[in-house]
Amino acid sequence: MDWQHVKSREMEYFQFNWKQVTCLYSTKHGNAAFVETFRPVMLKQVHSDTIVDTDVPHRGIGDGLITHTPGIHLGIRVADCLPVYLFNKERVCIIHCGWRGIINGIAQRAARFMDTYVYTLGASIGACCYEIQEDVAQVFETAYGSAVVPRGDKYFLDLKKAVQQDLGIKPLVSSLDFCTKCHPEYFYSFRGGDREARNYAVITSSTAGTTKGLPEETACRTPRQLTFR
Numbered sequence: 001m002d003w004q005h006v007k008s009r010e011m012e013y014f015q016f017n018w019k020q021v022t023c024l025y026s027t028k029h030g031n032a033a034f035v036e037t038f039r040p041v042m043l044k045q046v047h048s049d050t051i052v053d054t055d056v057p058h059r060g061i062g063d064g065l066i067t068h069t070p071g072i073h074l075g076i077r078v079a080d081c082l083p084v085y086l087f088n089k090e091r092v093c094i095i096h097c098g099w100r101g102i103i104n105g106i107a108q109r110a111a112r113f114m115d116t117y118v119y120t121l122g123a124s125i126g127a128c129c130y131e132i133q134e135d136v137a138q139v140f141e142t143a144y145g146s147a148v149v150p151r152g153d154k155y156f157l158d159l160k161k162a163v164q165q166d167l168g169i170k171p172l173v174s175s176l177d178f179c180t181k182c183h184p185e186y187f188y189s190f191r192g193g194d195r196e197a198r199n200y201a202v203i204t205s206s207t208a209g210t211t212k213g214l215p216e217e218t219a220c221r222t223p224r225q226l227t228f229r
Helices: 031-038 099-104 106-114 134-143 159-167
Strands: 004-007 012-018 021-026 051-053 064-067 074-078 082-087 092-097 118-121 148-151 154-157 172-175 199-205
Touching (some): 021 031, 064 106, 074 092, 092 099, 099 159
Antiparallel strands (some): 004 012, 148 154
16 A cells, blocks of 8 residues: 555645545645645644644644544645654544654654554655754764765765654555655755745544543643754
8 A cells, every 4th residue: 555646637646545544745736726625724833842632722833733533634834844644543643854853752752642553654855865964963863873874074864764763664554755855846845945835744534533632741832942953
């Protein structure tokens, strides 16, 4: 089972289905129609580790969404960062993973909130193109050594490898293996020059889950400030 390329008159997007769960990833073609069609709940993203429970009142700030409510579309905006879709029989969750979010621990928090899960990865900038500064590389080499790819005097980061270290290889059921910078025919890329436009990643489930609440740490909070470039 893998991601499928869906085309219609109005839009093109990628779709992955897993039992009751549908994961979506927009393209440049019909981006506005994609948002209008699926109408995802979205947040003001701040490169934090905050995951918001949409089943309770919230401030609308964070970098992850989680729900047990069927039919709700949860969405994030990305333009090189990695969207991660997690799901089980009770909940679905989607998180925005840039290097700051990964270091802050957003994938690890999502794993705790979901408890048991499988997950899939959307498209992101690849280690082929994602050059990082030496200070950032040093932080990742300590926590995620295999995710740093040195080439000469430069350092590149594999976002997917870092997230797989946090979430595990066994629960990974699929990956949309495109580099957003290498494939401008499909995706917007910040490193490719798209400063304002964004891709959209969306998850939804057709079946109901548990009404059991999440830990209080899902509440929005001020993200830890990082000074790396």
